[in-house]
Amino acid sequence: MSTPAPAAAIRATGLTKSFRLPDGASVTAVDAVDLTVAPGEIVAFLGPNGAGKTTTVDMLLGLTSPSAGTVEVYGEAPGRAVAAGRVSAVMQTGGLLPDFTVLETVQAIAVLHGRRDRVTEVVERAGLGPIARRRVQACSGGEQQRLKFALALVPDPDLIVLDEPTTGMDVGSRQAFWETMRADASSGRTIVFATHYLAEADEFAARTVLMKGGRIVADGPTADVRAAFGGRTVSFRPPAAVVHRDGVDPAWLARVEQALAPLGVTDVELSSASLEAAFLALTSPDAGPGTGISTDDLAGASR
Amino acid sequence: MSTTLQTPAALVGYAALDLRRQVRDRVQMFFVVALPAFMYVVFGLGSDDPVGSGNVAMYVMISMASYGAVTATTGVAGSAAVERTTGWGRQLALTPLRPLSFIALKTGLAMAVAAVPVALIYAIGAATSASGTTSDWLLSGVIVWAGSALFAVYGLAVCLAFRSDNSVGIASGLIVIMAFLGNVFTPMSGLILDIGRFTPLYGYAALARYPLTEGWTPVDTHDPLWLPVANVLAWTVIFAGVALWGLRRGQERV
Numbered sequence: 245m246s247t248p249a250p251a252a253a254i255r256a257t258g259l260t261k262s263f264r265l266p267d268g269a270s271v272t273a274v275d276a277v278d279l280t281v282a283p284g285e286i287v288a289f290l291g292p293n294g295a296g297k298t299t300t301v302d303m304l305l306g307l308t309s310p311s312a313g314t315v316e317v318y319g320e321a322p323g324r325a326v327a328a329g330r331v332s333a334v335m336q337t338g339g340l341l342p343d344f345t346v347l348e349t350v351q352a353i354a355v356l357h358g359r360r361d362r363v364t365e366v367v368e369r370a371g372l373g374p375i376a377r378r379r380v381q382a383c384s385g386g387e388q389q390r391l392k393f394a395l396a397l398v399p400d401p402d403l404i405v406l407d408e409p410t411t412g413m414d415v416g417s418r419q420a421f422w423e424t425m426r427a428d429a430s431s432g433r434t435i436v437f438a439t440h441y442l443a444e445a446d447e448f449a450a451r452t453v454l455m456k457g458g459r460i461v462a463d464g465p466t467a468d469v470r471a472a473f474g475g476r477t478v479s480f481r482p483p484a485a486v487v488h489r490d491g492v493d494p495a496w497l498a499r500v501e502q503a504l505a506p507l508g509v510t511d512v513e514l515s516s517a518s519l520e521a522a523f524l525a526l527t528s529p530d531a532g533p534g535t536g537i538s539t540d541d542l543a544g545a546s547r
Numbered sequence: 548m549s550t551t552l553q554t555p556a557a558l559v560g561y562a563a564l565d566l567r568r569q570v571r572d573r574v575q576m577f578f579v580v581a582l583p584a585f586m587y588v589v590f591g592l593g594s595d596d597p598v599g600s601g602n603v604a605m606y607v608m609i610s611m612a613s614y615g616a617v618t619a620t621t622g623v624a625g626s627a628a629v630e631r632t633t634g635w636g637r638q639l640a641l642t643p644l645r646p647l648s649f650i651a652l653k654t655g656l657a658m659a660v661a662a663v664p665v666a667l668i669y670a671i672g673a674a675t676s677a678s679g680t681t682s683d684w685l686l687s688g689v690i691v692w693a694g695s696a697l698f699a700v701y702g703l704a705v706c707l708a709f710r711s712d713n714s715v716g717i718a719s720g721l722i723v724i725m726a727f728l729g730n731v732f733t734p735m736s737g738l739i740l741d742i743g744r745f746t747p748l749y750g751y752a753a754l755a756r757y758p759l760t761e762g763w764t765p766v767d768t769h770d771p772l773w774l775p776v777a778n779v780l781a782w783t784v785i786f787a788g789v790a791l792w793g794l795r796r797g798q799e800r801v
Contacts, residue, residue, distance in 0.1 A: 307640055327643040335641075339634015343572060348564055355560035356642040429589065 251319030253306060253403050253434040254281040258313030261299050272434055275458035276313065281436060283402065284536065286429050288449030288466065289438035296458040296508040298336060301407050304436070305333055314315075317403060328400030329357055334392045336407040342381035346372050349380060350394055357399045369424060370394035371417075385412030404428070406437035409446065448469065458510040560630045561644075562659075563651050569660055575622050577729045578719065580664045580675075587615070587668055592675055601679030606756060608672035609687045610731045613752050616695035616801035621722055623657035624713040627801060628793075630741075632710055649674050651720075654699065655662035673715025675751040685759040698722070700749065700786040707793025722748070734765035744770075750778025 259277040274296040277482065289297050291532055303315050306322030317325040325331045340349060352547045354363050367376055370390045375383065383391065389412050396404055406425075410418040422444065429435055436470040438443055445452055445466060452469045454462040462469050492514060501512050516539040569574060591607030598606045630636060631649070639649065669688055679687075694729050705718035726732050729748025730740065753762075753775035762770045 303643065307637060326641055329643075332641055335634075335637055337634055338638045338641075339636075340638070341568070341635050343568055344564075348568070352561055352564045353638070353642060355556050355564070357640070358554060358557055358643075360560075389598065392638075396641075399642075538772045 247258055251316070253285065254279060254315070254317055254436070255319075256300075256313065256315040257302075259300070259307055259310055259315050260305060260312040261296075261303060261308065262311045274303070274310075277455075277458075278451065279460065279463075281434060282430050283434050284429075285451060286449050287437075288445035289436065289450045289455065290442065290445055291438075295455040297409055297455055300440060301333065301335070301405055301436075304405055305331065305335075318472035325403075325472065329508045330401055330446060330540050331360070331403045331405065332396040332399050332401040332407045333405040334389070334396045334407060337348060338392055340380045340388055340391060344380055345376070346378055346380060346383065346387075346391055347376040350398065351394045354398050359398055359400070362398050362400065364401075366394045366397045369397055371420065377437070386414055386417050389413055390417065390421070401433070403434040407438075408437065408439060409437060410439070410441065418444075432459065441513045452531070555575070558648060558652050560655055562658065566659060569656070569665075571625060575604075578773040579619045579622065579660065580667060583618075583664055584671060585669050586614075587611040587671060591672070591677070594699060595676060595678075597766075599679075599763060600679065601681075601683055601759050603761055604675065604677040605679040605683065607758065608617065608668055608677045609691060609756050610687075612665045612668040613691045613695070613748075613755050614726050615668060615731055616661040617693055617726075617751070618719060618722055619661040619664060619700040619779075620657040620695045621702035621705075621716060621718050622708055623660050623702070624653065624699035625706040625718045627653040628659075628703050628706035629712070629715060632707070640693075654696075657699045658692070658696065662692060665692050674733050674801065683758045687755050690755040690757075694779070697747075697751060697783055700783065700790055704786045704789035704793060707790055707796075710793075730764065732797050737768040740764070740766070744752040744774065744778070747778075747782040748783065750775040754779060 256279040259274055261274040264270045273294075277296075277300065281299055291297055299308065303310050304322055306324075306326055315322060315329050319329075320328070323333065344352065347363075350363050350367055350372070351360070354366070356362050361498070364402045367373060369421060370393050372387075372390060372520070374393055375387060380388065384515055389410065393409060394404075396406075409419055410488065418441075425435060426448065438450070441521065449466050451464065452462070452466040453460055454455060454469065460470070463478075464472075482496070486496040497512075497514065517521065552641055587608055589602040591611070592608065594603035596603045596645065603746075627649075643728040644652075665688060669684070673684075687785070702715070702718050705721070709717060725746050725748045728739070728743040728746040729750075729752055730743055731748055731752045735743050757775065762772060762774075764770065
């Protein structure tokens with residue numbers, strides 16, 4: 245990575261994109277968005293389908309030109325920053341050639357960037373070593389997604405934009421993927437990602453930008469966005485003695501409710517840890533058959 | 548790293564990888580190399596009856612080489628259009644590769660692949676019984692190879708117009724029909740020949756055989772030189788027009 249520039253990683257002002265539909269009507273996909281991302285930030289882009297996330301990403305990458313407003317990446321036009329290898333992306337709509345092998349695909353993109361030297365490192369970082377000689381058409385969706393990630397790492401960009409990066413990955417690869425991204429972030433890479441898995445944003449992004457109908461409806465530290473709009477949840481872990489295979493001891497729960505009632509607490513709810521935690525506990529290589537779930541994992545924090 | 552110039556080394560490196568991928572495609576290589584070579588062997592080998600300044604074997608050799616070359620350029624250019632309009636184009640858009648370089652790269656690639664059947668079938672012809680004057684060999688070879696560029700434009704036009712995964716197949720399939728109509732596979736006569744004169748492969752193949760036949764067809768009719776030339780020019784304009792229309796249509800949709 246080159247030395248951090250004084251310019252913002254992303255600076256968008258009044259960014260707008262309208263499309264004309266075949267019947268002549270026009271739709272505004274992105275509506276006067278102002279956004280500044282400092283170098284080294286990790287920002288999650290959330291929002292329902294059609295909120296304008298992908299269109300915004302396309303404009304950040306210079307793939308679509310704005311109808312109004314401006315966007316700069318490290319002080320340059322997006323197209324220039326992309327050509328210079330300062331920005332790259334895992335795109336939802338990006339595609340691969342089915343009859344290249346995994347390794348050839350990486351080589352092809354690397355040679356265009358003039359970065360043949362990065363091939364080995366990038367293949368290793370994305371965990372593609374074991375399938376390097378495989379044709380792309382024989383790869384699973386998750387493997388193809390990892391390949392796209394490898395391609396995004398080729399130019400060693402200062403800013404990496406990830407549009408639904410973990411689509412098709414199983415839970416294990418998803419965690420490994422975010423592990424890699426976390427290491428990258430700590431070395432100073434700016435990361436902007438859009439995702440449907442809200443938990444990913446929660447865990448990984450220090451800042452969350454919520455989009456709806458082409459506009460930014462919330463922008464701030466992830467914890468604040470969650471607190472301001474999502475309410476608060478208090479969670480605690482019951483003592484191991486009252487947790488059994490079929491759940492938490494109801495008698496003990498009744499006592500908890502009794503104890504909390506004087507404090508004005510109502511609606512005490514019991515939730516097990518996420519299914520994701522259970523899946524990992526059961527499928528991780530060191531999980532023994534039948535006894536894979538430790539009570540601690542299942543009774544863990546509720547959210 | 549603020550300035551980026553597309554180095555020739557990058558283009559050549561990418562082209563080499565792409566060429567390897569294309570040549571590995573067995574179905575494509577069957578139609579580009581094996582089928583025309585086989586047809587030369589079946590129809591041309593040992594046919595020593597005189598045609599113009601050479602023999603029938605030479606005539607069949609030129610025809611089959613042009614079929615192979617045209618199938619090659621159609622396939623490479625057509626799949627380039629499909630790549631461009633599907634996700635890989637977006638992947639390439641995130642590299643320093645500019646669209647004009649992409650076109651230059653794919654043109655070079657199409658011509659390189661087209662050279663394979665021409666070289667191979669001419670080699671088989673030379674090793675067996677095809678005969679003609681030295682200028683017949685050289686001129687026809689150059690026309691077959693260079694003229695196949697017209698069908699790169701054709702492949703582009705069809706694939707930009709249809710924009711589906713199987714548009715390359717459509718384009719290559721139509722080539723077979725046009726090869727029959729264009730007097731490439733078997734000698735046509737009568738009404739079919741009259742119609743065939745207006746089809747895209749007729750002018751190109753007739754031009755490639757002109758050094759040998761000086762315009763005489765196997766059924767003893769004669770085409771003046773301007774006829775195949777006019778055919779090639781007209782189809783160049785038509786294909787280029789359709790390709791441009793398809794390109795513009797694609798941009799509007801973005």
